[in-house]
Amino acid sequence: MSSAMLRTEGLSVRAAGRYLIEDISIALGQEFVLVRGPSGAGKTTLMRCLAGLIPHAFDLDMQGRVLLGGEPTTDMSLPDIASRVAMVFQRPETQLFNLFVADEIAFAPRNAGLPEAEVASWSGDAAAALGIEHLLARRVTELSGGEKQRVAIASALAMHPEVLILDEPFSQLDIQGAVSLADALGRLHNSGAGVVVIEQYPERLQGLASRELHIDGGEVVFDGPPHDEAPDHSGEQWEALLDPAPMEAKGDELVRLENASVRRDRTEVLRGVNLSLNAGERIALVGPNGSGKSTIAGLLAGTTKPTRGSVERPAKLRIGLVPQSPSWMLLADTARQEIEIGASSRTGSATPPEELLSALGLAAVADHPPSLLSSGEMRRLCFAAALAGRPDLLIVDEPAAGQHREARETMMSLAAQRCEQGGALLFITHDLDLVRRWATRIIVLRDGQITAEGSPVALRKAGTVEDT
Numbered sequence: 001m002s003s004a005m006l007r008t009e010g011l012s013v014r015a016a017g018r019y020l021i022e023d024i025s026i027a028l029g030q031e032f033v034l035v036r037g038p039s040g041a042g043k044t045t046l047m048r049c050l051a052g053l054i055p056h057a058f059d060l061d062m063q064g065r066v067l068l069g070g071e072p073t074t075d076m077s078l079p080d081i082a083s084r085v086a087m088v089f090q091r092p093e094t095q096l097f098n099l100f101v102a103d104e105i106a107f108a109p110r111n112a113g114l115p116e117a118e119v120a121s122w123s124g125d126a127a128a129a130l131g132i133e134h135l136l137a138r139r140v141t142e143l144s145g146g147e148k149q150r151v152a153i154a155s156a157l158a159m160h161p162e163v164l165i166l167d168e169p170f171s172q173l174d175i176q177g178a179v180s181l182a183d184a185l186g187r188l189h190n191s192g193a194g195v196v197v198i199e200q201y202p203e204r205l206q207g208l209a210s211r212e213l214h215i216d217g218g219e220v221v222f223d224g225p226p227h228d229e230a231p232d233h234s235g236e237q238w239e240a241l242l243d244p245a246p247m248e249a250k251g252d253e254l255v256r257l258e259n260a261s262v263r264r265d266r267t268e269v270l271r272g273v274n275l276s277l278n279a280g281e282r283i284a285l286v287g288p289n290g291s292g293k294s295t296i297a298g299l300l301a302g303t304t305k306p307t308r309g310s311v312e313r314p315a316k317l318r319i320g321l322v323p324q325s326p327s328w329m330l331l332a333d334t335a336r337q338e339i340e341i342g343a344s345s346r347t348g349s350a351t352p353p354e355e356l357l358s359a360l361g362l363a364a365v366a367d368h369p370p371s372l373l374s375s376g377e378m379r380r381l382c383f384a385a386a387l388a389g390r391p392d393l394l395i396v397d398e399p400a401a402g403q404h405r406e407a408r409e410t411m412m413s414l415a416a417q418r419c420e421q422g423g424a425l426l427f428i429t430h431d432l433d434l435v436r437r438w439a440t441r442i443i444v445l446r447d448g449q450i451t452a453e454g455s456p457v458a459l460r461k462a463g464t465v466e467d468t
């Protein structure tokens with residue numbers, strides 16, 4: 001038996017008088033471990049401890065010990081820990097700090113003092129593994145959400161860490177990106193590294209993980225071999241979901257894009273998009289990373305202006321936007337207030353804030369500042385605040401990111417209720433299953449243009465819309 005690379009002994013972390021994790025003792029070797037559990041359960045907190053970020057970078061009350069190769073992480077410096085244990089954050093944009101993509105990926109090997117030839121080969125391999133060679137000369141701040149996630153992962157791979165910890169690394173990746181990442185993680189593990197992945201879609205790691213940890217309520221509630229999961233559809237194409245028959249009649253038109261184009265730097269990232277959204281519709285906007293999905297969301301919400309063409313939208317149209325990185329939307333002192341502000345913009349009978357809090361599993365954190373919520377909780381809070389304003393058009397960019405199955409379903413069914421009352425939903429996702437079950441229309445975007453559109457096949461075959 002080889003000794004564990006990482007071990008925790010009676011590990012607890014407290015914040016605001018609450019245990020985020022409590023009395024966890026585990027040992028990790030050169031394994032491939034899948035970490036599961038509900039949003040807000042303490043998964044990220046445990047991983048931050050393993051990576052030395054708690055207590056070194058977060059001012060939280062940590063009890064017990066974390067040992068790296070037998071040495072307590074409290075006796076080591078964060079750079080020493082980080083050179084051996086790399087972590088990719090749940091919100092990858094928060095860990096990118098270089099101006100250009102190439103420098104971001106080369107940063108760790110260069111900083112470790114490797115010869116420049118080796119720096120080039122390590123970072124080149126990492127960029128190739130994530131399929132981002134075409135982004136190397138781009139500015140980090142001017143990337144789409146999924147492109148940033150790929151850069152953060154490539155930067156961690158380029159470190160050749162002993163242990164790589166990834167916090168929901170697939171959450172914003174397109175279908176091809178997810179396949180590439182699974183392959184890269186398999187290769188890393190085969191080369192002798194430990195790999196620990198927090199993931200809400202365990203089928204993505206089928207055949208790779210040999211151990212599963214389930215975290216719930218801050219405790220390890222399961223530690224053993226992986227459960228069997230449904231087959232992986234990650235190779236499927238969006239076009240295969242489309243019914244070739246013409247779509248049925250729709251409700252009143254709410255908003256329309258006419259020949260809309262958006263230019264960023266010298267590139268047209270949207271080119272001549274025509275699109276009309278109607279009351280009652282649940283529209284899935286899908287396509288590869290960088291294809292322009294969030295740009296369309298911005299046009300519809302009015303946060304992005306078209307460089308050519310127009311956005312036709314009645315002035316009184318109410319739009320609720322849940323952006324891909326929702327943290328910047330949250331400004332109130334507590335989670336409850338955030339929803340109350342959303343609701344106050346509208347008179348009449350909206351869902352009471354307390355009901356939204358409990359439906360979305362936020363009751364326990366209702367009085368916490370939004371900045372202390374987990375990433376999945378933040379997204380649900382932003383969703384609740386948008387919904388509380390009873391929008392005519394609700395736009396949700398990546399509802400599934402950071403959410404366990406039950407939370408995803410709750411969000412979709414709340415949004416669907418809004419559509420029954422005459423609203424419309426536009427959601428952006430890479431989750432085939434979510435699209436298949438909830439969309440009434442699918443719009444496929446590739447390289448800044450709509451390339452296919454229609455209703456989902458499964459929906460028509462079933463004959464009914466699953467609204468319940």
Ligand SMILES: Nc1ncnc2c1ncn2[C@@H]1O[C@H](COP(=O)(O)OP(=O)(O)OP(=O)(O)O)[C@@H](O)[C@H]1O
Pocket residue numbers: 141142143144145146147172174264265269287288289290291292293294295296324
């Ligand atoms: N601020 C910016 N400046 C310049 N280019 C940008 C900016 N934001 C995004 N882009 C580029 O515009 C294109 C479309 O980006 P967008 O965010 O709409 O993609 P997306 O389909 O939402 O991707 P993802 O699935 O990764 O979220 C991409 O090539 C992206 O790199």
Ligand SMILES: [Mg+2]
Pocket residue numbers: 144145146293294295324397
């Ligand atoms: Mg996007």
